[in-house]
Amino acid sequence: xxxxxxxxxxxxxxxxxxxxxxxxxxxxxxxxxxxxxxxxxxxxxxxxxxxxxxxxxxxxxxxxxxxxxxxxxxxxxxxxxxxxxxxxxxxxxxxxxxxxxxxxxxxxxxxxxxxxxxxxxxxxxxxxxxxxxxxxxxxxxxxxxxxxxxxxxxxxxxxxxxxxxxxxxxxxxxxxxxxxxxxxxxxxxxxxxxxxxxxxxxxxxxxxxxxxxxxxxxxxxxxxxxxxxxxxxxxxxxxxxxxxxxxxxxxxxxxxxxxxxxxxxxxxxxxxxxxxxxxxxxxxxx
Amino acid sequence: xxxxxxxxxxxxxxxxxxxxxxxxxxxxxxxxxxxxxxxxxxxxxxxxxxxxxxxxxxxxxxxxxxxxxxxxxxxxxxxxxxxxxxxxxxxxxxxxxxxxxxxxxxxxxxxxxxxxxxxxxxxxxxxxxxxxxxxxxxxxxxxxxxxxxxxxxxxxxxxxxxxxxxxxxxxxxxxxxxxxxxxxxxxxxxxxxxxxxxxxxxxxxxxxxxxxxxxxxxxxxxxxxxxxxxxxxxxxxxxxxxxxxxxxxxxxxxxxxxxxxxxxxxxxxxxxxxxxxxxxxxxxxx
Numbered sequence: 001x002x003x004x005x006x007x008x009x010x011x012x013x014x015x016x017x018x019x020x021x022x023x024x025x026x027x028x029x030x031x032x033x034x035x036x037x038x039x040x041x042x043x044x045x046x047x048x049x050x051x052x053x054x055x056x057x058x059x060x061x062x063x064x065x066x067x068x069x070x071x072x073x074x075x076x077x078x079x080x081x082x083x084x085x086x087x088x089x090x091x092x093x094x095x096x097x098x099x100x101x102x103x104x105x106x107x108x109x110x111x112x113x114x115x116x117x118x119x120x121x122x123x124x125x126x127x128x129x130x131x132x133x134x135x136x137x138x139x140x141x142x143x144x145x146x147x148x149x150x151x152x153x154x155x156x157x158x159x160x161x162x163x164x165x166x167x168x169x170x171x172x173x174x175x176x177x178x179x180x181x182x183x184x185x186x187x188x189x190x191x192x193x194x195x196x197x198x199x200x201x202x203x204x205x206x207x208x209x210x211x212x213x214x215x216x217x218x219x220x221x222x223x224x225x226x227x228x229x230x231x232x233x234x235x236x237x238x239x240x241x242x243x244x245x246x247x248x249x250x251x252x253x254x255x256x257x258x259x260x261x262x263x264x265x266x267x268x269x270x271x272x273x274x275x276x277x278x279x280x281x282x283x284x285x286x
Numbered sequence: 287x288x289x290x291x292x293x294x295x296x297x298x299x300x301x302x303x304x305x306x307x308x309x310x311x312x313x314x315x316x317x318x319x320x321x322x323x324x325x326x327x328x329x330x331x332x333x334x335x336x337x338x339x340x341x342x343x344x345x346x347x348x349x350x351x352x353x354x355x356x357x358x359x360x361x362x363x364x365x366x367x368x369x370x371x372x373x374x375x376x377x378x379x380x381x382x383x384x385x386x387x388x389x390x391x392x393x394x395x396x397x398x399x400x401x402x403x404x405x406x407x408x409x410x411x412x413x414x415x416x417x418x419x420x421x422x423x424x425x426x427x428x429x430x431x432x433x434x435x436x437x438x439x440x441x442x443x444x445x446x447x448x449x450x451x452x453x454x455x456x457x458x459x460x461x462x463x464x465x466x467x468x469x470x471x472x473x474x475x476x477x478x479x480x481x482x483x484x485x486x487x488x489x490x491x492x493x494x495x496x497x498x499x500x501x502x503x504x505x506x507x508x509x510x511x512x513x514x515x516x517x518x519x520x521x522x523x524x525x526x527x528x529x530x531x532x533x534x535x536x537x538x539x540x541x542x543x544x545x546x547x548x549x550x551x552x553x554x555x556x557x558x559x560x561x562x563x564x565x566x567x568x569x570x571x572x
Contacts, residue, residue, distance in 0.1 A: 031396060054518050057343030061453070102389060103412050110317060124410045126389050167347070169518040209512070210503040217496040226495070227513045232340050232455040 002027050003176075004035045004044035010129035010151030012081055016048050016174035018150075019077045019279035032062060036069045039177050047071070047177040053081075054171045056104075058227055063198060063241060066177075066270050073196055073271025075176035080280040083109055083146050083165040086132050086157040091141035093160060096120050100131035101146035105165075109146055112164040120144075132157060149281045171278065175271075193247035194224055196270040200231070200239050201263060208263050209240070215259040216244050219252040224275075239266075248272040288313050289462075290321045290330035296415035296437030298367055302334050302460035304436075305363045305565035318348060322355045325463050333357070333463040339367075340457045342390075344513055349484060349527060352463075352556050359482055359557025361462035366566040369395050369432050369451040372418050372443040377427035379446060382406050386417035387432035391451075395432055398450040406430075418443060435567045457564065461557075479533035480510055482556040486517070486525050487549060494549050495526070501545040502530050505538040510561075525552075534558040 004027040005013040017026060027044050029035045039047040049065075052058040066073070083105055087096065096117055099106070103124045106113070113122060125131040131145035136155035144160060145151070152159055175196075201208040209228075216223060225243035246253040248269070261267055290313040291299040303312060313330050315321045325333040335351075338344040352359070369391055373382065382403055385392070389410045392399070399408060411417040417431035422441035430446060431437070438445055461482075487494040495514075502509060511529035532539040534555070547553055 031393070052343070053346075054516070055347045057338070057346055060339075060343055061341045103410070106412075107317070122412075124389070124412050126392075126408075126410050171518055207503055209509060210499060213496055213499065217493055223495060223514075225514055225516075228509075228511055230340070230511075232457055 001025065001046070002044045003046045003048060004029050004038035005048040006030070006032050006035050007127055008129045008133070010132055010148060010154040011127055012079055012148060012172060013048055013050065013174065014129075015079050015148065015150060015279060015281065016050075016077050016172075019079065020048070020075050020174075020176050021046065032065060036065050036071060036177070039071050039179055040069060042179070045178070046074070048174050049177065050172050051076075051175050052173045054169055055108075055167055058229075058241065060229060063229075063239075067198055067268055070180040071177040072180050072269075073175045073273055074178045075273050076173060076194075076276035077176075078171045078173050078276060078278040080278065081165070081170040081172055082148065082163055082281055083128075084149055084152065084159050085144050085161040085164055086135060086147055086152045086155075087144040087160050088136065088139055088141055089158050091144070091158070091160060093117065095141045096144045096160070097142040098123050099144045099146060100125050100134055102127050102131070105146045108165045108167060108170070111166045112161070116161070129154075173276075176273075191274040192245060193272060194275050195244050195246060195248060195253060195272045196225075197242050197244070197257070197260075198239060198266075198268050198270060199242070199260065199264040200237065200266040202265045203237060205263055209238075212240070212260055212263050215256045215263075216242075219256050221246050221252060221256060245275075287311065287332070288330045289332045289334060290315050290324035291334040292316070292318050292321050293413055294415045294419070296418055296434060296440040297413060298365055298434060298458060299334055299336065299460065300415075301365050301434065301436060301565060301567065302336075302363050302458075305365065306334070306361050306460075306462055307332065318351060322351050322357060322463070325357050325465055326355060328465070331464070332360070334460050335463065336458050337362075337461050338459045340455055341394075341453055344515075344527065346515060349515075349525075353484055353554055356466040357463040358466050358555075359461045360464045360559050362459060362559060362562035363462075364457045364459050364562060364564040366564065367451070367456040367458055368434065368449055368567060369414075370435055370438065370445045371395075371398075371430050371447040371450055372421060372433055372438045372441075373430040373446050374422065374425055374427055375444050377430070377444070377446065379403065381427045382430045382446070383428040384409050385430045385432060386411050386420055388413050388417070391432045394451045394453060394456070397452045398447070402447070415440075459562075462559075477560040478531065479558060480561050481530050481532060481534060481539060481558045482511075483528050483530070483543070483546075484525060484552075484554050484556060485528070485546065485550040486523065486552040488551045489523060491549055495524075498526070498546055498549050501542045501549070502528075505542050507532050507538060507542060531561075
């Protein structure tokens with residue numbers, strides 16, 4: 001099995017791959033478009049994409065790619081994002097003059113950096129894994145990177161400080177994609193399932209959003225996510241993202257979706273899959 | 287009047303300031319926390335924060351700061367984000383060997399860069415305005431930055447190529463903040479208003495989300511935004527963001543909010559303000 005993800009070895013996306021599909025062949029890609037293309041084109045059996053972060057919201061560009069692509073969601077996982085300070089063996093806080101990382105990670109660790117490394121220069125990089133790779137390659141004791149524990153292990157770096165992020169409630173939800181045409185699971189598994197859909201309402205139906213939610217609520221189906229997104233260029237029109245507890249094989253779910261189609265101008269079932277757990281890094285990386 | 291914003295001169299946030307409060311004194315801040323602190327502490331009359339982007343979703347960290355801070359929202363504006371290729375006078379595409387910008391901007395212009403500058407090195411920076419400043423400071427014809435037209439004008443750079451982003455529907459919604467205690471507008475203005483609220487539901491009320499929306503819908507109040515955000519560490523509990531058309535001075539709105547309080551464990555009115563327009567850059571920057 002081959003799984004495509006965006007980023008390089010040691011990226012947080014790779015943790016999502018390892019959590020969902022341990023031991024598979026990894027296919028790192030430069031862009032999200034490349035991940036979708038790898039799945040649709042058959043070069044990868046699965047693709048992993050981030051869909052929302054607990055601090056920075058939903059990734060609309062990936063919802064757009066989900067709507068446009070012949071893929072379906074088959075799994076999800078929430079990855080705890082922990083930032084550590086990495087350096088070569090023998091380095092100490094007092095020797096560090098430059099800290100490399102993605103601007104967002106540098107920002108999330110600003111409080112720590114201001115207090116403990118007030119004179120170090122913060123140097124932006126493309127991604128956290130790339131920062132770790134660069135520090136390892138330079139091999140000097142005055143460089144540090146902010147990245148994951150896995151990146152430290154991958155590039156042979158030591159952890160100078162752990163969990164240096166200001167917001168510890170930092171989780172990214174990743175989705176696993178398969179080609180649309182691939183075999184669906186036959187029997188319903190015991191684990192609770194969810195369905196992800198995206199839809200746009202017919203503009204001439206008064207109270208259409210409320211009615212569209214009623215199709216689920218009145219059938220006692222729980223909503224797990226709801227989000228509206230204004231359609232740029234069409235004032236007053238919205239795209240909605242909904243996650244509902246249940247499986248496509250449940251009769252009330254199928255009825256609710258039929259009912260919803262009466263109200264929507266556009267409706268796509270993005271996938272039906274087991275509700276995912278949370279993945280946190282192991283204390284000792286394998 | 288003094289307005290605080292995060293970023294440096296030439297940042298997209300500054301466009302939001304100029305759109306809402308032309309001619310005021312600008313107070314650039316290093317972090318979002320600093321913007322809130324400047325407003326609460328009285329060093330700024332207003333603060334400008336990004337709250338959602340049409341490609342990258344809601345900025346939950348700023349919702350968190352809104353919930354925790356003694357501020358209220360008094361205005362909004364949607365800023366069209368356009369990315370241009372900037373260089374010193376006399377530079378041409380064929381002379382460019384390095385392109386500086388924020389990783390997100392570099393990513394959004396990847397298609398252009400791959401096609402037109404396949405051999406140029408992409409160099410990440412903290413922000414787009416900083417990239418423009420650096421290219422101006424270096425003064426060499428083989429450096430380019432991806433930034434706004436305003437940054438070009440601010441740092442004396444020329445536009446080598448315009449609108450090089452892949453997604454042209456890129457808008458960021460900014461909010462203007464005032465201290466909670468400051469004077470509220472007396473009479474209702476003619477312009478349509480909206481109210482932004484955040485709330486968490488009581489966990490023991492079945493169908494609580496649907497009922498909470500009903501408090502508005504059954505009073506014919508339009509929902510302009512709805513978003514759920516899982517409360518990390520509390521499975522099944524959510525924070526909701528709602529924007530509703532109307533003003534706090536409207537009786538049905540006041541009644542709906544009273545009704546909503548019966549269902550919520552937490553409710554904060556973030557502000558009541560005129561529905562904002564869209565700001566696009568002028569062809570010739572002043």
